[in-house]
């Protein structure tokens with residue numbers, strides 16, 4: 001589904017990713033762990049198409065060159081990023097935003113757009129699953145939301161859009177244990193044979209609830225170690241410095 | 245161009261049926277205009293908008309229009325749908341239609357007043373020009389204790405029959421005690437390169453409420469000046485909303501005096517320009533009595549060589565204790581060849597007041613655009629959503645829900 005080969009990325013002349021390789025197949029869950037500043041968000045931004053990086057290497061998504069696709073085209077093709085820091089958008093009603101988003105993607109896929117009633121039914125169902133206060137959806141997008149609510153809102157968007165590749169950038173930070181379980185349940189409910197997850201975190205905690213198939217360690221711009229779920233526990237015990 | 249206006253003035257005076265006293269007054273006004281000329285940037289009030297330059301650059305051979313014998317067709321297709329309303333329809337400065345179908349008899353009336361004698365001169369050269377060339381005033385009176393059942397829409401239409409003309413219009417609007425009126429000034433231009441000079445005088449008596457929505461939405465090359473002079477008595481309220489989108493140049497000047505206790509004024513506005521346009525809102529709020537309140541929120545969105553100006557002054561007299569004055573202007577610059585100028589001013593002579601002002605301008609946040617695009621919106625859709633979000637709180641200030649809906653519609657807001 002996703003193949004990253006020898007990815008190098010600079011921002012403002014600073015080298016952040018330096019020979020990054022990763023392949024994700026349908027149905028898999030990959031976790032990337034790494035210390036602060038190791039380039040985890042940079043990777044997720046590049047996958048989503050954020051401008052401003054100097055990039056070399058190759059990325060294909062479903063055999064298509066990812067760099068040929070605009071940000072919104074990547075979303076249309078099924079790439080979704082749950083942001084580490086979701087943005088507050090004053091004046092934009094959350095429900096209207098969600099409907100605009102879901103219909104933009106449906107339209108691009110050649111599906112019929114949802115009308116107001118169908119949309120509300122869908123949102124209500126998903127919001128209930130995530131125990132997300134529906135009243136919040138009639139407010140301005142993320143404005144006045146707590147840290148946890150913002151993160152939940154990301155997962156709500158993810159479950160409404162039902163993407164193929166879900167990238168979660170430190171979704172667990174800022175969540176209490178109950179919220180963490182709810183979010184993990186939401187993610188697990190989305191698992192399918194033909195979609196995949198890239199879970200970025202620097203705590204092992206989330207991985208107790210979402211079982212990854214592969215765990216990778218990002219340091220110095222590349223993956224220095226890969227393994228199974230056990231690697232996350234090892235990391236938790238030893239710390240990044242003592243990994244070999 | 246002043247030479248031409250002189251010729252036009254003499255012709256006009258010769259053919260008009262005005263009394264000699266009226267003509268003499270017009271001459272005083274005309275001479276005042278000639279002496280001052282069109283305002284230019286050396287005039288503090290006009291330093292961001294050099295009207296003299298703007299007119300001479302865009303209008304060749306400006307002349308005064310007074311072909312009021314000819315009746316014009318009213319293009320009804322531009323009437324506002326989905327809103328029951330009373331109508332006054334002006335075409336090229338001439339009243340072609342009046343309809344107060346929704347109101348009780350004798351409670352609201354429009355009078356064409358030919359006696360101009362008690363007119364004050366020397367406000368500015370443009371009001372003098374207006375006084376010189378208007379042969380009558382349109383006096384609108386709402387009687388004591390009467391609340392209009394439906395809004396009044398004043399359509400101000402120009403068509404292809406006028407080019408390079410100066411059209412002047414004058415309204416005196418009186419709300420007697422305890423009355424209430426909603427006016428939509430709805431402009432529609434098919435004409436090109438004219439200078440429209442309109443003077444509104446509002447008298448809002450005790451306990452009365454005026455709501456005025458000024459909508460200029462259709463792209464056109466006309467140059468417009470609106471002078472609004474508002475006087476408010478005790479416990480009266482004015483709500484003004486300006487939607488400034490269409491014309492090449494607009495200056496909306498509002499001079500509002502809160503003369504009686506508890507009088508309040510709300511002025512909200514949107515300037516949204518796409519194409520080499522230049523719009524200004526200038527306000528002057530005079531708090532002249534105790535416990536008066538004013539609130540102003542102006543937002544601008546500027547693209548492609550456009551320019552917006554907000555000059556806002558709050559004045560509090562030494563008598564005006566417990567004044568509450570608030571003013572905020574914000575602008576989004578969509579391209580770097582745009583310009584936003586703000587000049588907020590406070591002049592306070594009372595010690596127990598609560599006044600604040602602020603101004604900010606900047607670009608759309610690229611990170612916000614990126615966030616929205618990762619959700620499937622293209623660049624333009626993301627931008628539009630953010631712009632509408634920026635403007636929403638101004639629109640939410642509109643207290644009439646029907647009219648709010650119409651304005652949201654014009655702005656392309658999704659419900």
Ligand SMILES: Nc1ncnc2c1ncn2[C@@H]1O[C@H](COP(=O)(O)OP(=O)(O)O)[C@@H](O)[C@H]1O
Pocket residue numbers: 011012014016034035036037038039040041042043
């Ligand atoms: N716009 C930028 N300009 C310069 N350096 C940046 C910029 N954005 C991020 N960085 C740097 O890139 C590195 C990686 O950042 P990031 O990808 O956010 O790390 P992580 O998500 O792993 O904590 C950090 O050292 C950060 O300071």
Ligand SMILES: [Mg+2]
Pocket residue numbers: 040041042084169170
């Ligand atoms: Mg990060």
